[in-house]
Amino acid sequence: MDISPVTAPAASSAEAKSTAALSSDFDTFLSLLTAQIRNQDPLQPADGTEYAAQLAQFANVEQSVRTNELLAQMSAALGAGSASDVAGWIGLEVRHDGPVTVAPGRTTRLHFDIPEVADRAELVALDAAGAEVMRRPLDPDAAHLDWHGGDGKGGQLPDGIYSLQVEAGAGDQALAPRPVRSFARVDEVALTAAGPELILDGGARIAPDRLDLLRAGA
Structure with a gap:
């Protein structure tokens, strides 16, 4: 069963502000895109694929902003003194975007x-x-x-x-x-000057803010 790592009440307020900002940015982007289409050379119109790619690029940025905010909320929720909480993840599987082991x-x-x-x-x-x-x-x-x-x-x-x-x-x-994300089991938790670090089966090491899901180990 997947476990959501973010439960802070303040997250909803932050998300509302983020949504409003992104909506404003998206409106601005569409205005610029509309102006670009309106003012293009009718004898040499831009390829529709180019517009689709621009929309995809904006969607990428929007998703990255949301992901970064979620990870920041997770990191804040963990806090500086959360080593004991993270130690409770030993034996669980985490989905992360960190390194992958080949063996x-x-x-x-x-x-x-x-x-x-x-x-x-x-x-x-x-x-x-x-x-x-x-x-x-x-x-x-x-x-x-x-x-x-x-x-x-x-x-x-x-x-x-x-x-x-x-x-x-x-x-x-x-x-x-x-x-690229993948699941791996947490075998150990290392305490470093920068904070707790998860040591995964296979030897890869990640910071807690590199994960977005927890689940019971197989």
């Missing part, structure tokens, strides 16, 4: 949200230094992938821990990179 016999279900306007998408893996080490095509209509470290072409990443993201595009327009 023999290990398959991880990756979850992602590719914009409907996208006509292509790729899964990109980065090593600990942030260097790109793999890029494999994805079905732009897919919502998940069972991944064992393969590049989709017969190649295999070495055992290790990798950061993942989805890069998509619509026509000639590149869309903003999308996060």
Whole structure:
């Protein structure tokens, strides 16, 4: 059963203010888009795909703002003295957008949200230094992938821990990179100067604000 980590009463007030701000921004965006369409050269009209990509980009920004606010609320709810609360997550599974472990016999279900306007998408893996080490095509209509470290072409990443993201595009327009989320079990909680850190099965480490769901361990 999924457990919502945000219960603070103040969240509803903050969300209302955020919604009002985003609504205002969206109205401004539509006004600018309308003006752009009205003033375009009728002999060389812009491709409809370009407008769709602009709407998708705005939707990406809107979703990122909402996600960041949710994570900030979660972080505030945890507070500086929450190590004992986080320790209660040991043995639970968390859904997070942090690094993923590649190891023999290990398959991880990756979850992602590719914009409907996208006509292509790729899964990109980065090593600990942030260097790109793999890029494999994805079905732009897919919502998940069972991944064992393969590049989709017969190649295999070495055992290790990798950061993942989805890069998509619509026509000639590149869309903003999308996060990749996956479930992992919390094995330990480390206390660091920056606050508690979750150590997942497989060795990946994440801050509590990298997760958005908790569930009972399998």
